[in-house]
Amino acid sequence: MAQHEISVQVRETFWLSGKNLRIGVESDGEVLGEIRISKSSLDWIPKGSKTAQGHASWEDFVKLMEKRMRRPPASSGRRRRARQPRSSGT
Numbered sequence: 001m002a003q004h005e006i007s008v009q010v011r012e013t014f015w016l017s018g019k020n021l022r023i024g025v026e027s028d029g030e031v032l033g034e035i036r037i038s039k040s041s042l043d044w045i046p047k048g049s050k051t052a053q054g055h056a057s058w059e060d061f062v063k064l065m066e067k068r069m070r071r072p073p074a075s076s077g078r079r080r081r082a083r084q085p086r087s088s089g090t
Contacts, residue, residue, distance in 0.1 A: 002027045003027065003029075004025070005025075005029070006023060006026070020036040021036070022035070022037075023036075033046040033047050040057060041055060042056050042061055043055050
């Protein structure tokens with residue numbers, strides 16, 4: 001399994017105002033890209049790119065995470081069977 005490295009050191013609470021918080025993301029020692037967090041959104045800048053290739057408002061990010069949390073875990077190896085509608089009895 002890949003070894004991921006993310007390092008953030010925050011000594012006290014701070015509020016973003018006019019600047020992005022930049023977080024570098026690495027896997028097995030290889031730089032994957034950078035996440036930029038602003039007051040209004042999240043941006044993903046892959047390694048070697050100068051511009052964001054992924055953008056989500058905070059509302060979009062919440063929807064994405066909620067959608068992903070409703071799915072069964074990918075590592076379970078089992079798929080959930082679809083519920084069959086109940087017959088009305090007629």
